[in-house]
Amino acid sequence: MTLRFTLLGDPVRHSISPAMHRAAFEVLGLDAEYVARRIRPDEVGPVMRSAELAGGNVTLPHKLRAARALVEPSAAVRATGACNCWWRRPDGELAGDNTDVGGLDIALSRFGFQPQGARVLLLGAGGAARAAVHALLEGGASSVEILNRTSARAHGLRDGAIAHATDADRVADAVRVVAAPYSGATYDLVLNSTSLGLSSGDPLPFDLDRDAVRGRFGAAFDMVYAAGETAWVRHARTLGIRVTGGLDMLVGQAVLSLERWFPGRAAPFEAMREAAAAELALRRGPDPGDGSSVV
Numbered sequence: 001m002t003l004r005f006t007l008l009g010d011p012v013r014h015s016i017s018p019a020m021h022r023a024a025f026e027v028l029g030l031d032a033e034y035v036a037r038r039i040r041p042d043e044v045g046p047v048m049r050s051a052e053l054a055g056g057n058v059t060l061p062h063k064l065r066a067a068r069a070l071v072e073p074s075a076a077v078r079a080t081g082a083c084n085c086w087w088r089r090p091d092g093e094l095a096g097d098n099t100d101v102g103g104l105d106i107a108l109s110r111f112g113f114q115p116q117g118a119r120v121l122l123l124g125a126g127g128a129a130r131a132a133v134h135a136l137l138e139g140g141a142s143s144v145e146i147l148n149r150t151s152a153r154a155h156g157l158r159d160g161a162i163a164h165a166t167d168a169d170r171v172a173d174a175v176r177v178v179a180a181p182y183s184g185a186t187y188d189l190v191l192n193s194t195s196l197g198l199s200s201g202d203p204l205p206f207d208l209d210r211d212a213v214r215g216r217f218g219a220a221f222d223m224v225y226a227a228g229e230t231a232w233v234r235h236a237r238t239l240g241i242r243v244t245g246g247l248d249m250l251v252g253q254a255v256l257s258l259e260r261w262f263p264g265r266a267a268p269f270e271a272m273r274e275a276a277a278a279e280l281a282l283r284r285g286p287d288p289g290d291g292s293s294v295v
């Protein structure tokens with residue numbers, strides 16, 4: 001029997017997840033299919049519970065609702081309040097994970113960046129930033145300073161991280177909301193989790209070449225991914241900063257999703273990365289113009 005998986009989001013028409021998962025199913029010889037489906041917020045729970053689906057992924061703007069539909073949320077879902085991957089247990093109940101967290105771990109490791117003891121400047125405070133804060137703290141980062149356009153949202157992110165932490169005092173110490181990088185401070189990593197860079201006319205999420213900050217960042221990571229690379233990745237590289245884009249994180253979350261759906265199977269990272277890169281290249285040209293994610 002063919003197992004059915006689906007990506008739920010709105011919009012989803014630029015999604016590259018079907019290409020990644022179909023490539024993996026083929027390599028592993030799995031009788032499974034994966035489609036993207038655009039749904040309304042009130043459809044999230046009912047669609048996830050529908051008996052014909054074995055599981056799937058969730059993207060903007062439904063990750064918080066998906067978390068609430070789970071009977072068995074993983075520790076990462078409980079910590080972030082967000083679910084991007086779910087599956088049906090043998091008893092028919094829904095379990096889920098936030099594989100963006102592990103996807104970032106995989107990408108940082110491939111980048112050769114060790115979070116243990118690291119000082120991080122995190123740009124943005126949306127859903128991706130929640131996953132980043134959790135991954136960085138679990139990885140032992142010594143500080144995460146959140147810089148976001150809307151400071152109330154950054155404070156909400158910090159409060160949520162403290163509320164869900166088992167070691168609230170450490171998190172309260174390590175996570176700070178800032179209006180600008182601390183004067184004179186240096187950072188091991190600056191991580192962009194804003195959506196700036198998705199559309200070709202976007203400004204840079206952060207100018208690394210201003211007098212006040214020049215030379216203060218050891219490495220840069222852009223969660224946004226693009227065919228070729230984003231303008232911010234090019235900007236960092238021009239300044240001699242070691243930098244990578246978000247493709248490995250995207251592939252990493254897909255790899256971990258597949259391994260949740262098929263326990264004991266090792267997902268083929270390189271084949272999935274190749275499929276993702278090929279699909280992204282097809283999207284080169286006029287950008288969607290609707291700020292849509294292509295997860």
Ligand SMILES: NC(=O)c1ccc[n+]([C@@H]2O[C@H](COP(=O)([O-])OP(=O)(O)OC[C@H]3O[C@@H](n4cnc5c(N)ncnc54)[C@H](OP(=O)(O)O)[C@@H]3O)[C@@H](O)[C@H]2O)c1
Pocket residue numbers: 060100103123124125126127128129148149150153193194195196198223224225246247249250251253293294
């Ligand atoms: N590589 C991966 O696997 C992966 C995984 C997840 C997400 N992502 C990417 O990460 C990005 C963010 O996703 P998300 O789920 O966190 O989205 P989100 O929840 O909508 O958050 C968007 C963030 O971007 C900021 N932002 C948007 N427009 C801005 C502007 N004009 N100026 C300054 N800040 C702006 C927002 O600031 P405000 O709070 O002030 O609005 C917020 O911090 C997307 O590009 C997504 O594709 C990548």
